[in-house]
Amino acid sequence: MYPFFKIDQKILDAAERAEDMVRPQMEAVEKNTEYNQQRMLAAFIKNGVSESHFAASTGYGYGDRGRDALDRVFADAMGAEDALVRHNFVSGTHALTVALFGVLRPGDTMLSVTGIPYDTLRSVIGLTGNGIGSLKEFGIRYEQVDMTPSGKPDYDEIERRVQPGLRMVYLQRSRGYSLRPSLFVEEIEKIARMVKRKAPDCIVMVDNCYGEFVQRTEPVSRGADLMAGSLIKNPGGGVAPTGGYIAGKKGLVEMCAYRLTTPGTGREIGATLGNNRELFMGAFHAPHVTGEALKTAVFTAALFRQLGYKVSPNYDEPRADIIQTLLLENETALVAFCRGVQKGAPVDSFVVPEPWDMPGYDCKVIMAAGAFTLGASIELSADAPLREPYAAWMQGGLNYHSGRLGAMLAAQSMLEQGVLKE
Structure with missing residues (x-):
């Protein structure tokens, strides 16, 4: 079955057992994927996407029909009033930063109710770094409510802390470099209702x-006012070469557009430089590719459970994002796992990942990402800070067949290094 790769029989047997275990989960993923693909196709049809929308604009980008149509497609697909989708968002953190600076003003308070945000956003807030250009430097206060010991939102404390006059409640849906569960839209909706009451x-x-x-739904269709993300993750479908999005209430998205460009011009300017076709195509493929990444995560969880490791979420647990965490217990196993993922990449498979001091992080980080788009986490990748509990965070997989193989090659790498459990 694997004529082109050397994989030990122990791993092949574990993979076969894992495949049998996850059949119900794979079927559930397929059903969700079909639903989400339909809502994306409906958004394209509703907005009359045509070849003319792929034309490039230059200079100021006035009258770029494709740019405007892409915003409407995203808004409809996400269940939002409005959206701002741009190739010149350089990362998800950049899109989040534009949103935060777009709607917060000096004297406002931002209350994070999912604990401390992801590493790269901490310098934006002013929690780390020299503070230059941070929210803190602009007089915006930051407060937080920690998650409960079980990793769930502390609803009682959130209700106590939310008072009239509070400007923002901030939630991070994904776990980041933590082991707490990711947030489901139902949990976000519960928090949003609680906030709006008070x-x-x-x-x-x-x-x-x-x-x-x-x-099947996104936070902005279930009570959230604003959300943001990266196009080299799920919504770019593995096709978008860069970019990000902001979606939500129309007035708030407009404020973000004024921050992205200038007050008064907002979304009316910004040349697309020929990127529209790839952004439209990426959006169209996004539901399917996300489904393939989910299948990869489910299989990987089952495989490494078979090999004796703790995983989160478990293969049979519901999922709120595409991330799969594997507790590999020591630095050597962690590095071997990431190097194995790299060996299964279509691009730069010959590269040997090494831990390094990556900007925005407080310790060495190892990253495996042999991707067509540099750093794209919708393509199979794995990364981890070299610190306790020595867990790898794996995500992506443009197609399940290669994603499945990548997980097996990661296990093979650990076996060859003598660190795979007996």
Whole structure:
């Protein structure tokens, strides 16, 4: 079955058992994927997407029909009033930063109710780094509510802390470099309702990275006011070469557009430089590719459970994002796993990942990402900080067949290094 790769029989047997175990989960993923693909196709048809929308604009980009149509497609597919989709968002953190600076003002308070945000956003807030250009430097206060010991939102504490006049409640849907469960849209909806009861004017904002098209609805269709994410994750479908999006209430998205460009011009300017075709195509493929990434994650969880490792989420648990965490217990196993993932990449498979001091992180990080788009986490990748509990965070997989193989090659790498459990 694997004529082109050397994989030990122990791993092949574990993979076969894993495949049998996950059949019900794979069927559930397929059903969700079909639903989400339909809502994306409906958005394309509703907005009359045509060849003319793929034309490039230059200079100021006035009258770019494709740019405007792409915004409408995203808004409809996400269940939002409006959306801002741009190739010149350089990362998900950039899109989140534009949103935060777009709607927060000096003297406002941002309350994170999912604990401390992801590493790269901490310098944006002013929690780390030299503070230059941070929210803190602009007089915006930051507070947080930690998750419960079980990793769930502390609803009682959130209700206590939300008071009239609070400007923003911020939620991070994905787990980041933590082991807490990712948030489901139902949990986000519960928090949003609680917030609106006590502070109707409070903005509920969601970092939606890794969560798009995993469930059948998105946070902005279930009570959140604003959300943002990266196009080299789920919503770019493995086709978008760069970019990000902001979606939500129309007035708030407009404020974000003024921050992205200039007050008064907002979304009316910004040349697309020939990127429209890839962004449209990426959006169209996004539900299917997200489904393939979910299948890869489910299989990987089952495989490594068979090999004796703790995983989160388990193969048979519901999922709120595409991330699969594997507790590999020591640095050597962690590095071997990531190097095995790299060996299964279509691009740069010969590269040997090494831990390094990556900007925005407080310790060495190892990353495996042999991707067509540099750093694209919708393509099979794995990364981890070299610290306790020595867990690898794996995500992506443009197609299940190669994603499945990548997980097996990661196990093979660990076996060859003598660190795979007996």
